[in-house]
Each structure stands twice: as C-alpha cells, then as structure tokens.
Amino acid sequence: MDCNVVDRLKGRGIIPSAHRVAIGDYVLRTIEHPSADQVWERVKTSFPVLSRATVYNTLNLFVRKGLLQELILAEGKVVFDPNVADHHHLVEEDSGIIYDIPWDAVQVSGLDTLTDLEIDSYQVVARGRKRRH
Amino acid sequence: MDCNVVDRLKGRGIIPSAHRVAIGDYVLRTIEHPSADQVWERVKTSFPVLSRATVYNTLNLFVRKGLLQELILAEGKVVFDPNVADHHHLVEEDSGIIYDIPWDAVQVSGLDTLTDLEIDSYQVVARGRKRRH
DNA sequence: CCATAGTTTTAGAGTAAGTCTAAAGATATA
DNA sequence: TATATCTTTAGACTTACTCTAAAACTATGG
Incomplete structure (x- = not known):
C-alpha cells in the first residue's frame, strides 16, 4: 500500500505527470490534514512552477479516484486526509x-x-x- | 423553552432590537439548517431594511450566547441549528x-x-x- | 522524426461567503 | 436635553475556490 506515488497514481488510472507526483508526494503521505492552499504553499517550495488551479484540480482528482478523503470538519474550510479507511x-x-x-x-x-x-x-x-x- | 423570542434574547443578555427579533423569529424556530445568506434572503422578505453585516453579526452573537449552534458539516459552508441540545x-x-x-x-x-x-x-x-x- | 490528437498546466479573472470599517442612527439614563 | 453606549448600515475588502482560454506537454501512428 505504501509503494511509490507513481504506481499508486497509475493504479487508479491517473497519468503520473511530474506535477501530480510532486503534489502526491506530499499530500498522500502527510498526517497534517492540510487545506488546498496549504498544499499549494508547501509543494511550491520544492516545485516552484505550480499554479493554484493545478493543485485544486489535482486534489479533486485524487478525491474522485479514492486516493484522498475530503473533510469538512472545522473552521469552514475543506481539508484532505490521505487515510481513506473509515x-x-x-x-x-x-x-x-x-x-x-x-x-x-x-x-x-x-x-x-x-x-x-x-x-x-x-x-x-x-x-x-x-x-x- | 419555546416562549417568545424577545424573552429568550433578554434571558441571554441580548438587547432585543427589532432587527434581532426579526432574525430570531426565523432562525430560532426553523428546522431548515439555513446558511447565513439564506437567513438574510429569508428575513429580508418580511423586514426589508436589513444589511448582510447585521445578519452575520446577529447570528454570531446568537452562537456566542448559546442560542444557536454552528455546524460545519457539508459542502464547505456553515449552517445554523437552533437545536442546541446535543x-x-x-x-x-x-x-x-x-x-x-x-x-x-x-x-x-x-x-x-x-x-x-x-x-x-x-x-x-x-x-x-x-x-x- | 513529424504530425496530430488528446491531456495537462498556466495566469489571471471571476465568484461567493464572510469580515471589517467608519459613519449614521437608536436608545437609555441622568 | 446632553451624552454615552449600542446597533445598523453600505460597501470595500479578504479569502477560498472555480473557471477560462491559451500554451505546453505526451503518446501514438505513419
């Protein structure tokens, strides 16, 4: 289950572009429950050419494909949890x-x-x- | 517990201005879990001179005073519930x-x-x- | 290697929910 | 009536997020 991100994306039928892998490398391993903008800030440090729209598109894609769970629990904002088990x-x-x-x-x-x-x-x-x- | 809104506001130390009573008349009786903007739209029909800021101020006041519960459950938006019991x-x-x-x-x-x-x-x-x- | 069709990414504009501000309007009390 | 306090206002601002249309990639067949 904790194999590399490229394989996990492929396994869900997601083309593992460099951007998606960079985002996945962070968000699929974190335990921090980041918001989308927090993901953007974080991934930009190691992958500077990255637009906000790409982060949102990618996170929503990961949610649709079951790699991420979207949580609406606190402070009026959506956060993401790579723990998709109940x-x-x-x-x-x-x-x-x-x-x-x-x-x-x-x-x-x-x-x-x-x-x-x-x-x-x-x-x-x-x-x-x-x-x- | 279901006495009139004026008394409920007074009971919590809230001055029962006309605006607050109009808002409370709706939001403290509804079972609809409205969002703040839904409260605004709704109360404006019977109380036309009403700014958005007043609605937000009043709802937040009611929450602070324990008359409303704020819920962050769905679709990224905050809704209000007059049922403050667990x-x-x-x-x-x-x-x-x-x-x-x-x-x-x-x-x-x-x-x-x-x-x-x-x-x-x-x-x-x-x-x-x-x-x- | 090229053409081309499909996919991905981009910057920046647009939208919607909610907050802030500073002035104006009420209200209460002395 | 004077004054201090509280409430409401319009509209600008902020923040989170989405949309758009063009540019940049990528994969495949010839």
Whole structure:
C-alpha cells in the first residue's frame, strides 16, 4: 500500500505527470490534514512552477479516484486526509489541528434502528484537545 | 423553552432590537439548517431594511450566547441549528439537506478509553438520505 | 522524426461567503 | 436635553475556490 506515488497514481488510472507526483508526494503521505492552499504553499517550495488551479484540480482528482478523503470538519474550510479507511476525528478548536481516531477505538450503535434513514457512512466528530502527556 | 423570542434574547443578555427579533423569529424556530445568506434572503422578505453585516453579526452573537449552534458539516459552508441540545446529524449529499438525529437514538462508546484526548463534545455525522416513506 | 490528437498546466479573472470599517442612527439614563 | 453606549448600515475588502482560454506537454501512428 505504501509503494511509490507513481504506481499508486497509475493504479487508479491517473497519468503520473511530474506535477501530480510532486503534489502526491506530499499530500498522500502527510498526517497534517492540510487545506488546498496549504498544499499549494508547501509543494511550491520544492516545485516552484505550480499554479493554484493545478493543485485544486489535482486534489479533486485524487478525491474522485479514492486516493484522498475530503473533510469538512472545522473552521469552514475543506481539508484532505490521505487515510481513506473509515476513521473518526478529533478537532482541536484552538489550533485547528485535526487528529485521526482509529475506527476500532470507538463503537457506535443504534444507527440501524433508524429505519427511515439510509446511511452510507458515518463518523464520530469530537471536539477537544490532545493531552500534552 | 419555546416562549417568545424577545424573552429568550433578554434571558441571554441580548438587547432585543427589532432587527434581532426579526432574525430570531426565523432562525430560532426553523428546522431548515439555513446558511447565513439564506437567513438574510429569508428575513429580508418580511423586514426589508436589513444589511448582510447585521445578519452575520446577529447570528454570531446568537452562537456566542448559546442560542444557536454552528455546524460545519457539508459542502464547505456553515449552517445554523437552533437545536442546541446535543444531537447527531444526517447529511443528505444530493440535496444538501441536514436532518437532526436525536441524541438517544445512537450510543457511542469507547471515547473514554482514549486517555490522550480531552473531549469536550462529540457527535455522529452520518451521510446518506432520508427514505421517502 | 513529424504530425496530430488528446491531456495537462498556466495566469489571471471571476465568484461567493464572510469580515471589517467608519459613519449614521437608536436608545437609555441622568 | 446632553451624552454615552449600542446597533445598523453600505460597501470595500479578504479569502477560498472555480473557471477560462491559451500554451505546453505526451503518446501514438505513419
């Protein structure tokens, strides 16, 4: 699963252009939940000729192809998570940092009794903060 | 709890100006989860002299005072929910409609075992659709 | 190696949600 | 009535994001 980015793009039918690989090299490995503009700022440092539109196009492409998950959890802006397996989230209000919570750490029951709802997916969104050990 | 809007504002230390009451008359009773601009459009029909800034100021004031809950669940936009009691949400992707799910309908366990997290609040966010009976 | 058709990238304009500002208008109290 | 405080306003500004049309790539067949 953690093979190189070129192969992961090809595996989803995405032509691995230099720009896309540069973006993927960052966004498919990070645990930072960056926004699109944060991805742009970051990737530009190592790959200077890069327009904003390309970053947005590429991120949206990755989402469509299942390489990224789009999250709308906090501060009115969309962030991206390369962890596309089901999992829950903790939003740290002060810092805006978002942490992943493993799926198995939390159990949710009762959704199946809501017979008037057809549920495709769900997650727990928690607000709070990470303890400074 | 469902007493008139003027008293509810006063109860939170908010001066019940005509504008605020007009906005509250709609937003504190609706189950529609409107965005700020939707509130503006709607309230303007019955209260024409109303600027966008006033609507945003008032909604933010209501949130600070605990009369409204701000939700960031779908489509990158903030919506408001006068149901400030804890509850869960279902986001209908196609329509953008958000439905409340009663707190007691769902049980979540395991969050307390995450000892490195200090959790203030949480909710289940489900994606799917309401069955057309 | 060239032609060409398709794909990708670009700069910059456009859009929409939301915030800020400074002035004007209300309101309350003494 | 005077004055201090609070509220509202129009419109400019900001930020996140999308669109557009042209330019630059890339792949393939001949």
